[in-house]
Amino acid sequence: MRKVIKGNGAVAHGVRLARAQVISAYPITPQTSIIEELASMVAEGELDARFIKVESEHSAMAGCIAASSAGARAFTATSAQGLALMHELIHWAAGARLPIVLANVNRAMAPGWSIWTDQNDSLSQRDTGWMQVYCESSQEVVDSVIQAFKVSERVLLPTIVVLDAFFLSHTYEDVEIPEQELVDGFLPPLELPQKLDLEHPAALGNLVFPDRYMEFRRKMELAQQHALGVWEEVGREWGELTGRPYGLLEEYRTDGAELVLVCAATAASTARVVVDRMRDAGIPVGLVRLRVFRPFPADAFRAVLGGRRKVLVLDRNCSFGHHGIFHQEIKSALFELPAAEQPEIRGVIAGLGGRDITPEDIEDMLTRAWEGRLEEATTWWDVLPAEDPVRAASVRS
């Protein structure tokens, strides 16, 4: 069925079609309409789930952890401050190997208060053991939520499905909403190998001594590595069913491209227009859109970027003290290439706190990269000059 819906609505439809059984959530802008729509789906009988509106995000994730431990398919949604407040439980969910799915609407962290998009909230959860997928369109959001349940349940690791605040969460787009039968065929009911079970009583969350702790962590790492292939397989299978295949990353006009731009999420839609424009002008640029960020598709990046002349990474995030996060990770992946195949790599940090990244911005950064006019390893795009780095706050005059 085709419908014009918002990115947030697309999340709700994905969760409905995946037949989530427990939804435990707390409102926060710009995520709130996801859980409101789910609350109404539950109320209208369109989704047979328990909806619990708890008193904070910390409790929301605790609720998902417990529901998932009892064998239920569990979902929550949040943004920025809410995700940060969940952090302790985020580690727990992954360590306990629970296939929870969380939709995070990328929103900048306070202070200063912002409700607009950037990626520092989700990327701050990078090292927790959760998988992360960055979506570009509402169509990809519905499709990815459903795939996320499948991959998570196969590898027993939770997934964060990420969408940009407002640019995607609140933008209406034409979306093909899959039929329930199709999804039911794709995503079987959840059968966890271990769960709270009256027939087989067990205690969860015990102390693990130094002689075993590392083995648990190593298994998480192996599961992440294994998940790369599972995401590819599941994306292919989805493509066979719907005509919309997905990979770990997406290439656009990379054939013969000597300069490749890498970015994630909605900025890629803008970049595509610019790539067309610059190709028409005879400049050999291409685009790679990062989709699955954890597990990190290092091989895929080496395959597509190795041997190019230049790579420009656009980060809507910053690891303060060491570049944009996508930039760091791609650079470290490319370091394993033979020296002759290593492209020159530059990073741009742009669009933090929801600042628009226009086609002109992207064209300008690509042109400067192409002409060798990005001197620094990382350039902060479109910012006022910072007079005094130590005086942090600007004072209202």
Added chain:
Amino acid sequence: MSPDVNKLTVKDYKTDLKPVWCPGCGDYGVLNALYRAMAELQLEPWNTVVLSGIGCSSRLPGYVATYGFNSIHGRALALATGVKTARPELHVIAVGGDGDGMAIGGNHFMHSCRRNLDVTYILMDNEIYGLTKGQTAPTTPTGDKTKSSYYGNPEPAVDPVELAISVGATWVARGYSGDMKTLTKLITQAIEHKGFAFLNVISPCVTFRGDHQFKEIKEKLRYLPEDHDATDRTAALRYVREKDVVTTGVLYRVEEPTLGDRLEHIRMVAQGDGEPPTTQEIINHFMPLS
């Protein structure tokens, strides 16, 4: 009689920010009563901090010309504890919403009451999450329909006043944002109280709870009887979880040492005659039996 040029007036407590609350929001009443109470007490803005969490109501510090801190959702009292401990001489006024104070920040409320932290806490209770557009709060009456509860709120509500009295606040009152005169008086007394002063203000959200609220509450409004004994906890608890009436006034008031008093006492004991204690004295202080 010439006017005292040094006297602070309501105007002196206003900032140049214009409140962005919806027309008719109850929080305007709280802000105006706060201005008046501050002027009445001649509170020095440079010795006053107003801080909040996040919510419509938590925007208030921006509208008051004192030090201000619009902090993290639910954390107003945790921050107030830090400010008051570092600078005990300051007037610390924490403000915020029922979601902020009773849901996500609920634990801080209990501990601030229990410790008798010497701050004023004004809760703007609109029985809803206003800023995020109308979801159920812990104060939403059972059965009320909200954006997160289609068949009506399935949960019993908390009465913040009952909670405050039960967990050890030393000054507890209920006010109404549509009754400026009483509210000003209550805020004045709350600021004057030494210890944790908790003022729950019924402050309607006209947008997500409906503008009939003011009329309904006005009809239910009562004042505490003259002979109410505010030092009697049991008497105070008679006025909690009210359904058909809204009783305003100071329900409970006792004098107890504050957290600051206790910390200061420990500091003095530890220092003995004013000299820094020896290691043995510290050990003796914490392990008197060994």
